[in-house]
Amino acid sequence: xxxxxxxRPLLKTPAVKSDAVARNASERKMVLQPGIETTVIPGLPVxxxxxxxxxxxxxxxxxxxxxxxxxxxTRRLELFVTPExxxxxxxxxxxxxxxxxxxxxxxVIKILSPDQAAIIxxxxxxxxxxxxxxxxxxxxxxxxLQFVSDIFPDDMNLDWLxxxxxxxxxxxxxxxxxxxxELLKSNIQYTTCE
Numbered sequence: 001x002x003x004x005x006x007x008r009p010l011l012k013t014p015a016v017k018s019d020a021v022a023r024n025a026s027e028r029k030m031v032l033q034p035g036i037e038t039t040v041i042p043g044l045p046v047x048x049x050x051x052x053x054x055x056x057x058x059x060x061x062x063x064x065x066x067x068x069x070x071x072x073x074t075r076r077l078e079l080f081v082t083p084e085x086x087x088x089x090x091x092x093x094x095x096x097x098x099x100x101x102x103x104x105x106x107x108v109i110k111i112l113s114p115d116q117a118a119i120i121x122x123x124x125x126x127x128x129x130x131x132x133x134x135x136x137x138x139x140x141x142x143x144x145l146q147f148v149s150d151i152f153p154d155d156m157n158l159d160w161l162x163x164x165x166x167x168x169x170x171x172x173x174x175x176x177x178x179x180x181x182e183l184l185k186s187n188i189q190y191t192t193c194e
Contacts, residue, residue: 031076031167031192034160037108040083042117046109047164048079051193051194055098060086063093073098083111090114112156120148120158135175142166142184159188 033049040046048058053075061067069086073079088094088111096107112120127140147163166181 015047026126026157032104035108035157035163036189037157038160039110039112039156039158039160040088041112041120041158042083042114045080045082045162046086047168048081049077050098050101050104052101053077053078055100057099058096059099060094060096084150120145120156123148134177135177138165138176139180139184146184146187163188 001105004076031049033047034040054065055076056072056074058069058071058073059067062068069078069081071081086094086180087108090113093108095103096109107130123144124141127137127144128135130140131177132140142165145158145165149156149158149162162184164175166185
């Protein structure tokens with residue numbers, strides 16, 4: 001996979017073999033999030049994860065390497081923050097890093113344009129309004145996010161959010177069709193911590 005925007009393959013191959021969704025978060029391998037060259041949606045929290053708790057500071061830099069956001073993350077493995085809290089502006093590209101750990105490759109993020117975000121939110125809201133079981137809605141949202149990422153590879157990569165929907169809510173895991181989860185996860189390129 002190329003690291004230049006717009007060069008994601010239509011059908012992605014996973015960087016590692018997908019594990020079955022674990023019912024207990026401690027059983028799952030840690031996955032770097034939000035992932036490789038990702039886009040984020042205004043107003044929706046972004047989950048950043050990294051591989052060890054030896055880091056001290058989360059730093060976000062713009063394309064000119066200017067720090068625009070810093071947060072102490074001592075003894076932490078994740079950070080939840082909105083694009084607005086980070087100060088993201090369209091169409092700027094940003095990089096993030098954790099001081100004190102090995103540099104994370106492909107750590108580029110950008111925010112969707114207001115028009116793009118409106119389309120994505122409308123699609124997710126439409127799925128949410130459907131009369132479906134919670135697990136079915138989760139699967140449809142995950143598939144929708146992968147679909148728009150695949151048909152607009154030059155503009156967006158929302159696979160990280162699809163992965164997050166499929167794995168993060170332990171209470172929903174019993175309601176998800178595990179074969180469908182594995183199929184969807186197999187289309188996401190992600191990196192696990194060893």
